[in-house]
Amino acid sequence: HIPASSCSNRQQQVCSGNRISELTLLYLGREYPKGGDYFRDRLRAAFARNKAVEDPEQIKALIARGEYVARELEALYYLRKYRAMKKRYYED
Amino acid sequence: MSGRVLVGVKRVIDYAVKIRVKPDNTGVVTDGVKHSMNPFCEIAVEEAVKLKEKKLIKEVVAVSCGPQQSQETIRTALAMGADRGIHVDVSGKDYENLGPLQVSKILAALAKQEDAQLILLGKQAIDDDCNQTGQMTAALLDWPQGTFASEVSLEGDKINLVREIDGGLEHIKINTPAVITADLRLNTPRYATLPNIMKAKKKKIVTVKPADLGVDVTSRLEVLKVEEPPQRQAGRV
Numbered sequence: 001h002i003p004a005s006s007c008s009n010r011q012q013q014v015c016s017g018n019r020i021s022e023l024t025l026l027y028l029g030r031e032y033p034k035g036g037d038y039f040r041d042r043l044r045a046a047f048a049r050n051k052a053v054e055d056p057e058q059i060k061a062l063i064a065r066g067e068y069v070a071r072e073l074e075a076l077y078y079l080r081k082y083r084a085m086k087k088r089y090y091e092d
Numbered sequence: 093m094s095g096r097v098l099v100g101v102k103r104v105i106d107y108a109v110k111i112r113v114k115p116d117n118t119g120v121v122t123d124g125v126k127h128s129m130n131p132f133c134e135i136a137v138e139e140a141v142k143l144k145e146k147k148l149i150k151e152v153v154a155v156s157c158g159p160q161q162s163q164e165t166i167r168t169a170l171a172m173g174a175d176r177g178i179h180v181d182v183s184g185k186d187y188e189n190l191g192p193l194q195v196s197k198i199l200a201a202l203a204k205q206e207d208a209q210l211i212l213l214g215k216q217a218i219d220d221d222c223n224q225t226g227q228m229t230a231a232l233l234d235w236p237q238g239t240f241a242s243e244v245s246l247e248g249d250k251i252n253l254v255r256e257i258d259g260g261l262e263h264i265k266i267n268t269p270a271v272i273t274a275d276l277r278l279n280t281p282r283y284a285t286l287p288n289i290m291k292a293k294k295k296k297i298v299t300v301k302p303a304d305l306g307v308d309v310t311s312r313l314e315v316l317k318v319e320e321p322p323q324r325q326a327g328r329v
Contacts, residue, residue: 023286028283
């Protein structure tokens, strides 16, 4: 995470955007089946790996991938819950 | 018509937690145990928010009865799109004994106070599995009820509803105001994402006491014993 003081205005926008998507994913990852800690460590590593990326197209693609992961997690959590409710309350 | 919907949301032990009975058999262990919104209540909130997004209703008010922590459950509803919350503060022994009859009385009082057009609830809570609150609330208000709803559509001042019943689906049409209880297949609840949780912090939650609503929460029921189900024996062929 690049400190705000050393960012240009454009970079600052990107920095805060990245931070928001990192925090959103961190929040979503708390209930990850292999553990919130496991998820958090891998999330941090992934964001750190791509810290130096400057190309706006690449950044857009990375953010899109982050959003994809977020949707996948939501689907995972929903399916687990739905299947549990279906199993407990419905005879099919 | 006010265009206002009350949604009841209950804070329950999370569905994925392994329940443990207290050693003295008076109840289950809740201290330090993960709690979350009852899954059927999530479906009710989602339906209310969808109705608002379709501009069929104007305001979604989330209600929860319980101790201070019930406000977290209301916050989740606000993050999903409810406009404001009402926390009916019930704690200690009163909370331990709080059941569908008392909650129905509270919801009925709130429905009158807030001039609600619709009350949306989950069909049952996954902790007590009573499946009574919706029905009792409708009876207390003398409103029609659409329980186990798997499809809801508003048509003028009436509601078309599909109910999941044994052996199939029942199509009914009821007047408003009405009480609807949500079944599993009604919709897919949205996840309360972090940005939405942050935005929801600006939304208001008002705390009231049952006495303010003229409701006596004394229970007529006494829990005698809570025990684990018998261990399953291995089958024999």
